[in-house]
Amino acid sequence: MIENNAAASIRLGDLAPDFEAVTTHGPIQFSSWQDGRWTILFSHPADFTPVCTTEFVEFSRIQETLEGKGVALLGCSVDSLHSHIAWVRDIEERFSVEIGFPVIADLDQSVSRLYGMIHQPTMTTAPARTVFFIDGASTVRAMITYPPEIGRSFDEIVRVIDALQTSDEHGVACPANWRPGDEVIVTPPETMDEAQSRMEDPKLNTPAWYVARRKIQ
Numbered sequence: 001m002i003e004n005n006a007a008a009s010i011r012l013g014d015l016a017p018d019f020e021a022v023t024t025h026g027p028i029q030f031s032s033w034q035d036g037r038w039t040i041l042f043s044h045p046a047d048f049t050p051v052c053t054t055e056f057v058e059f060s061r062i063q064e065t066l067e068g069k070g071v072a073l074l075g076c077s078v079d080s081l082h083s084h085i086a087w088v089r090d091i092e093e094r095f096s097v098e099i100g101f102p103v104i105a106d107l108d109q110s111v112s113r114l115y116g117m118i119h120q121p122t123m124t125t126a127p128a129r130t131v132f133f134i135d136g137a138s139t140v141r142a143m144i145t146y147p148p149e150i151g152r153s154f155d156e157i158v159r160v161i162d163a164l165q166t167s168d169e170h171g172v173a174c175p176a177n178w179r180p181g182d183e184v185i186v187t188p189p190e191t192m193d194e195a196q197s198r199m200e201d202p203k204l205n206t207p208a209w210y211v212a213r214r215k216i217q
Helices: 030-034 050-068 081-095 110-114 154-170 192-200
Strands: 038-043 071-077 103-105 129-134 140-146 205-208 211-214
Touching: 030 071, 038 154, 050 071, 050 081, 050 154, 071 110, 081 103, 129 154, 140 154
Parallel strands: 038 071, 071 103
Antiparallel strands: 038 129, 129 140, 205 211
């Protein structure tokens, strides 16, 4: 794990930086809290704001689905713990949902800056809408960042998890707009013979020697 004073430049394939934080579920050490689970770590600009509220409603909607895939949710913003508690309680009361995941109270911006969530000059004092997809080995597998005025696509968040886990399990790639049940992409051939054999393989959908698709059995 990277220590708390590491430079905030997270890249695909990096180990997710470890940290200690106060959350709405109590204090955590990220590495211990993660405990081998896939994790979606996400930031939001501020509590009691309209777009962020709609996002928390949607995170609550997909939480059970993600848990079924072995994925935990962890939120983060630079608001205080009491602000988080008040806002979560208000969302649950007004929108009839349950916010079952912890939210980091990152008042000193230490976690936000460790993960590069503060995007200057667009956001100078609050994190952007960033999503980190972290696998069970604590490797950062994907990242998506949205500006403050645009809410996230939650269907895409679930789709990315499905695609990453499918790729890992079957050693394949996933094409544009892939959904579970669609054909996947077979890894590219490495020899002339492989390229030719793929064109002749009846189990593959091969419009070109370098694009071979198949169904997962």
